């Protein structure tokens with residue numbers, strides 16, 4: 092999400108209406124009907140009151156009492172219809188909240204699903220996700236206020252204005268004097284709030300992160316053992332102070348605007364009152380008209396107060412909702428959806444790659460051909476670019492320069508679903524799902540009837556030995572059982588093997604397994620992957636001997652390439668690393 096592509100408010104507004112309609116046309120309509128009903132009821136109150144006042148005056152002058160029956164009946168009907176409208180609004184809002192929220196959430200999640208991994212590497216995107224996710228929960232509130240403005244407040248103010256114009260055109264200034272300052276102040280509030288959310292997102296995220304270093308289960312252990320509570324607490328407090336400072340600054344500014352507008356609003360109210368008294372005094376309006384107009388001005392003022400409260404409540408919502416709408420409407424370039432075969436040679440030509448905001452390239456001038464059905468081992472020191480290279484090969488990142496081809500197809504032109512079909516991968520920091528053991532392995536196709544037996548027995552993973560069964564949840568947090576690091580790694584590798592694939596990548600998920608066992612895992616893995624292309628990253632050179640080809644990386648470049656024997660004969664970097672690690676494999 093790039094800056095400067097701020098959508099106009101009217102576009103955001105129209106999109107929001109469209110989404111709301113799609114979420115639930117029925118409840119959206121019910122909400123509109125309820126708002127219109129209230130608007131008509133409020134106006135009817137004014138007209139009926141005027142007629143009642145004037146009839147009371149007539150009765151005082153000696154007319155029969157029964158002329159009061161009609162307006163009294165009308166008031167009764169209004170009194171009965173009011174709770175009916177409230178009930179309809181209550182029902183519609185409750186239902187609408189759930190439907191609207193669920194729908195916006197599904198759009199948000201769907202949009203996240205269409206993102207590229209590289210989007211997560213850009214810090215600005217992180218802030219935008221945060222802002223958009225806030226908008227998720229707020230959208231229905233914003234919509235409720237918009238519906239009320241459009242179908243309750245505006246119609247009411249319009250018909251009441253027409254009513255006043257019909258009595259005394261000058262009185263319409265009453266509406267302008269009362270309504271405009273409030274409107275201006277709310278618009279200023281909204282725009283400030285948008286800028287505030289924009290500026291503060293990074294600080295908000297940092298504050299939440301520092302707090303999580305103290306309170307979250309994942310971080311608590313290390314914070315405790317490192318005695319780092321005070322350190323994180325002071326970071327949290329400092330960050331929170333900055334956050335509060337920015338917050339107070341914006342609120343102060345808004346308060347000043349609100350005070351000025353309030354003064355204008357009160358002056359307007361007094362002017363209107365003076366005007367009314369003047370008209371009554373010179374006889375251009377009747378006492379009953381005075382009563383009805385006074386009542387309608389009171390009504391408008393109290394409704395405006397309600398509106399202000401509603402808008403205040405929804406303000407954060409509307410501005411963060413606009414981030415959400417902007418996020419949802421960012422389109423990717425058209426990509427091909429057709430099948431992209433992984434059972435083909437893979438070729439990288441002059442590939443370079445730089446992470447967003449990074450100064451240096453992480454990969455430079457990579458030229459590599461991986462023949463279909465062969466195995467490739469990638470070795471090299473920490474930070475040499477091994478993981479980045481695997482992500483480029485899989486299409487998780489697009490190269491900054493150069494081309495990645497499967498067969499003769501440049502993978503950059505294909506959609507995520509085309510790119511990732513028939514690819515399996517097990518990463519260094521794989522996810523330990525707090526789910527049943529079987530689901531942890533079948534996660535790529537939960538509904539599949541295929542047994543997990545093949546995948547797990549291939550790497551000596553036995554649920555019996557672990558004293559668990561398929562349904563055991565792998566977390567004590569949800570009443571299940573915890574596994575050791577090595578046990579988890581076997582689950583993760585079984586997960587990778589279970590997913591149907593023509594290309595499989597193991598990015599060092601074996602660090603918690605001893606070197607000899609790792610070599611065994613790789614050779615079983617190669618056997619199981621049979622005629623599939625397989626790529627594995629490791630620091631242990633004993634495991635690489637089974638690979639058809641080995642590449643050695645240094646500073647983002649491939650510095651050696653060949654079979655195990657060829658690289659030994661070369662007596663270069665690989666050979667020296669192998670020598671220094673040889674003792675690991677002596678039992």
Ligand SMILES: Nc1ncnc2c1ncn2[C@@H]1O[C@H](COP(=O)(O)OP(=O)(O)OP(=O)(O)O)[C@@H](O)[C@H]1O
Nearest residue numbers: 212446449453471472473474475476477478479480
């Ligand atoms: N998300 C990122 N943003 C910016 N730079 C990154 C990112 N991830 C990695 N790098 C940088 O890219 C370079 C290559 O990293 P990479 O993780 O590919 O190395 P590696 O060989 O897999 O390391 P290791 O053996 O420690 O896993 C490093 O200099 C690293 O700092």
